[in-house]
Amino acid sequence: MIFGLTFSSLRLLILSLAVLSQIYLFYRVRKAIRSLHRPHRFKRLAIPAAGVAMVLLFAASLYIVFKPIPWVYPPTPAQVVFFYPPAVWGLGSIFSALLLLIFQLAGGIGGAALRLLRKAACRAAAPPFGRSLRVVQLTDIHAGLYMNREQLRCYADKVISLQPDLFVLTGDYVSNSLSFLPGCLEEMTRIRAPYGTFATLGNHEHWYAGLDELREIFRKSGIPLLNNEHRVISTERGPFAVAGIDDLRNGDPDLDAALRGLDRAVPTLLLSHRPEIFPEAAGRAIPLTLSGHYHGGQIKIGPPGAGISLAHLRTPYPEGLYRIGDSRLYVSRGIGTTFTPVRLNAPPEVTVIQLT
Template sequence: MLVASQLYLFVRGDRALQQSRWSLRRKKLLRLALIGFFVSTLIIYIAFLSRWAPLEHPSPLILYLFIYPTAIWSFGSLFSFLLLLLADLTGYCARLIRAKVVQQNEASALPLDPSRRMFMQTSLGALTAAPILVSGYGASYASNGWGIEEVHLSLSSSHPFDPPLKVVQVSDIHSGLFMTPDQMRHYAEAIRQLGPDLFVLTGDFIANSAVDLPPCIKEMARVESRYGSFAVLGNHEHWYGEPEKIITAFEGAGISILHNSHQILEIDRGSIAIAGIDDLRVGRPNLGRALDGLNPTLPTILLSHRPEIFPRAAARNITLTLSGHYHGGQVKVSVLGLSISPAHLLSPYPEGLYRLRNSHLYVNRGLGTTGTPVRVNAPPEITLFHLT
């Protein structure tokens, strides 16, 4: 789709250039520039898709001069392509209808007003440029638009925690091209400032290479929490890494991986259990094993990368399930009070807080991005829970 969109945009741009009123010399120069731009874009696509270019920790010059602009252009131009294609199809249908009407009326078509044509072309140009601008804004938003979401919940009505237990959750870090060690260090410092009693991570630590895992572990291990740090694996750990080695690396850094298992924490406000399962789709999840031997009356937090475990967790009286995976849709449009995004089409739990009987689910929007470094209306988040 990317290659097809680029070829279409080149043909469309070249046609508009030839129809312009510029001098022949300027047209030739602009055409050469247009060819150079699209050829270089396609070369970058091929280079990175075939791993000719180094993907691991490129220099800031390569990252911000080549990779980010190409990613922003690719995402935005895909929507520009769709808008132009729709406009061309609409124009083609309109011309067919107009020719049919003229033929039936046996009359000549009225000449088009040049000023109206210019207005239409300018409006179409602005409309097709808009996705590129939104894409650029979304890349900045993904890096700088993060915030801390605070959630107050009751874990136990009979023996409430007083003062509340502070639990910090992060998810979908996606260490890699668009999540650098410096960014992760910044997030880790923000988490440290919250002074968590418990720190949990709900999977997808890497983007597309296990090479990017060590800096993620290093920065997240800097977070000090009173009762420990716990994590579960996501689908990206299975796709791009070896789960056994990843678990060993986390454990060596002091972060416990709950792989279909649980731990009981004795805290000064009572006891609490924390359990975790493997990824629901590409892992080997086993909720029964994770909860085996747990007292059903004990307040329990379940970590699951994907949120679709929630109905089963609620049936097992799990007090709180924490998940991620969907990034809140990453690019979300809100229309008439409705949110539309890929996540909202794929899952009943795209983001935020849900309740089923006495159980709660919270789906974190994640810190990183996947596919494109763009977020729109779905900011990255660190979640701070106050549990009583």
């Protein structure tokens, strides 16, 4: 007996969890497919196809569990092809479903995180900008299975409630498929800031499409894409500029091109998906750079506010506020996740910065 259960009872319990996990995962997959900007016919075929694939994988995993299989080591190619995928699916689907459900029930939108980010934003408000400006930043959205259309709409509603003067997006709009990008941008266009919305690219966009295709998607959305370029915005207290550069590793970044023709006396806000541009930006006397990419570590080990993650070992700018001279960098934790829908000691963040 295990935990007071007979072997038969324990196996029935695990089987029940497995069945429920398949149902919940199919529900999440169906929502993700429905949020795609694809023809209705495609969705009508894709949803049952996904269901059939899940049923076949689950049935195969049950066969492996209840039917003795002559496993050998090292495994034969036939075992790798026919037995390993369903075996991995059988166990992995249970954990994936539980994680998705737990984080949905725990409030993945993160209302508490919004209160925390307001405090962080006050600290980031210090760089003098010569005009009062409320900037709201979203980054690392990662639309897909772990960030569906309904969640995107909730985040857009939160941004709208903050009444930004300027709304900026700093890359990684999708997780593992460009099909989710149009729907993501459609939700972002609901946010109408007086001085506009501007976006720059992250590494995930470059993984799945060329620059011309990405430009066309953004053009259709109506959101200006700042890819090594800038826009000058007029206000009653004088102009300011928003500049954006391409992803530092997967794109073709060019800060010179982004600032070309821009008067150095015009206060400039720089958008860069990765924060490592900051020393160069500070050398150009750019008052404020906004970045993301590292999710604040996403999974940090240690006490709240003092944890360490792989991101903290990869970059000197994993999250928060940094300063070089009179220039500031703010690195947002973003709102999405990659690889796993888990965040630990790195809650999602909608960044609010009040410039003066």
